[in-house]
Amino acid sequence: MKPTFADRINDVPRSFLREILKVAVRDDVISFAGGLPNRALFPAAAIRAAADAVLTSDAGAVLQYGSSEGYAPLREWIAARYRARGLDVAADDVLVTTGSQQGLDLIGKVLLNERDVVAIEEPGYLGAIQAFSIYRPRFAGVPLTQGGVDIDRLAHVLRTDRPRLFYTVPNFQNPSGVTYSASRREAVARLARDTGTLLVEDDPYGELRFAGEAQPSMASLAPAHTVMLGSFSKIVAPSFRVGWLVAHGELMERLVIARQAADLHTSEITQRILYRYLGDNDIDEHIRHIRDCYGGQCRAMLDALAREFPAGCRHTEPEGGMFLWIDLGGRSSMAVFDHAIANGVAFVPGHPFYTGEPRTDTLRLNFSCSGADAIGEGIRRLGESIRAIDA
């Protein structure tokens, strides 16, 4: 039999990325297409020791069902880390989620009625677009500029479209690599307060800053108007699928109800291994190591871009994270893509990251998974492909 599907599932974009990533795994292709942390940096031996320890000491509890809110000591660890940064977060404000992707799904479930407006950066994070799309909102895209979202356009959208929330990745955004300046953050926070808009501040890369100075969290500027999302995927390992969400009061109560219905709780064994790993190791030292590596890879890419790319191309200069963004200055990213794949280099064309009218002359490059030599050679090939289009 062929079932009739719910209307909501007909609206979700098929993942163009999945198709691209299939091409990108060819052995002869240097891929800047993925969005993965560098597996060489996973603290495998320390995680193995942590797994061994938790399964030796308290296996009955480690292997049993856990609580919907998350493993209590891990929630407290996350809260304490926020407090060390001056944010007022208690363990009870932390909901451990099955990756921060689940946090996005839960926010959509609890807050979005059909046709509600969601304000989102343009280009925006694809995982958020997919998660929210399930609940059939209208998206209001707000362009990113060099220092963060375009404030005039955001003000217009918040006042005119009255969105249910503004989804923002203020640090080293995926896909653009853009970071909000201090003044832009203050302006966003002021607008949120003035218009009563909820900010969903997603910060998976915040700890991976390799240049510039740390900026305040939106949650520190508009605490009553901000839900924060975080993740261990980029600082420990994505395989765990352990992220979190910080919310308060009635919103948290509803999120817990939705979370129970979604998957009962996040894997207890992964939470306990992670907590043990965090207790037995110096996570800040580990993060410094990741930052140093990604910083070097990013510089290698920036140097290669300066060397290899033709005039008229522009790019962002990330202060952290894993991505940078290319503006091809009118050239078709799909035309470049076809040539580049044949030429042995892969990237993600920019158009899937737009919720409104897409720009067809942008693309995303990932620098976390390739060494300096591969980056140099890959950017050389890509420059060649862009010139070939020009010819």
Next chain:
Amino acid sequence: MKPTFADRINDVPRSFLREILKVAVRDDVISFAGGLPNRALFPAAAIRAAADAVLTSDAGAVLQYGSSEGYAPLREWIAARYRARGLDVAADDVLVTTGSQQGLDLIGKVLLNERDVVAIEEPGYLGAIQAFSIYRPRFAGVPLTQGGVDIDRLAHVLRTDRPRLFYTVPNFQNPSGVTYSASRREAVARLARDTGTLLVEDDPYGELRFAGEAQPSMASLAPAHTVMLGSFSKIVAPSFRVGWLVAHGELMERLVIARQAADLHTSEITQRILYRYLGDNDIDEHIRHIRDCYGGQCRAMLDALAREFPAGCRHTEPEGGMFLWIDLGGRSSMAVFDHAIANGVAFVPGHPFYTGEPRTDTLRLNFSCSGADAIGEGIRRLGESIRAIDA
């Protein structure tokens, strides 16, 4: 700020069970309220060895992002186990889910529009009621009788209400402990084919049969009309949050899209540990051990019920699983509950398991977590409480 919530989240029943379980953990209370597998039976040492092995051999892949469909060898293992039972299942038909609770959420997401009808056993599985409630269906409860669902009522519901699906737990159902007879399964399958209704066959306990004879899966009787859900929670350990869903064609494609939006994928490390555990150990031997234990605990409870309960009470006689169901013959389960808690024994009153008009004189007992002595003493106290209500 106090956000406005989506309509869907206002309809989900708060978990009465969570409140009860808080009372049930008091040290002086013998609890038949939970629904947990017995932690003494978790194969902790073997899981520790499996974790050590996968983190030694291929940590880069074990700790990286995985595929949305699940770890390929685990999908094949699950498919092969179905094939060994005569079911035509390929690895591609298996979607690994974050517990089978996620399977329920995904089915709701992909199939249910608001006000669609969901046919469900009455009493029914609470996790399914919660998962589907998010999508705001109308429930059509169909009473369970001794050999399975009431076929005349089911026929009436399928023909009159045209439900989008019928959710059924044919083996040792939670909460009732009822198992469908062979003829009842055939009748359900015939009805599904005749009316074009999708069967959602949830079978978390199927391998835990300690009495009677194995019965055919609905999927073997109506393969084109059945989606199957399964789980490792009851045969290995619930902490992993690894379950699965078997579906085909376009339905599977939509489920994968929804699953990506929900949490990207199930923890890769737990899938790999589990797969390694399954390869290095005799899972059938382990399951026989669980079955023997639960069978003994169930017999201890049935013996105690015969000894301790007053006339007018009836109960199911489970052939497997973890639960049995008491009909108090008109007595209020909440009145018995209050007395029983004071008397040091806990259970779950039956009314949360009804989607329609609830029966107020039923209750669920779990036998998987208590030894024979505690079962004897707990049932003695419960009999005392029932008599106290009669007095």
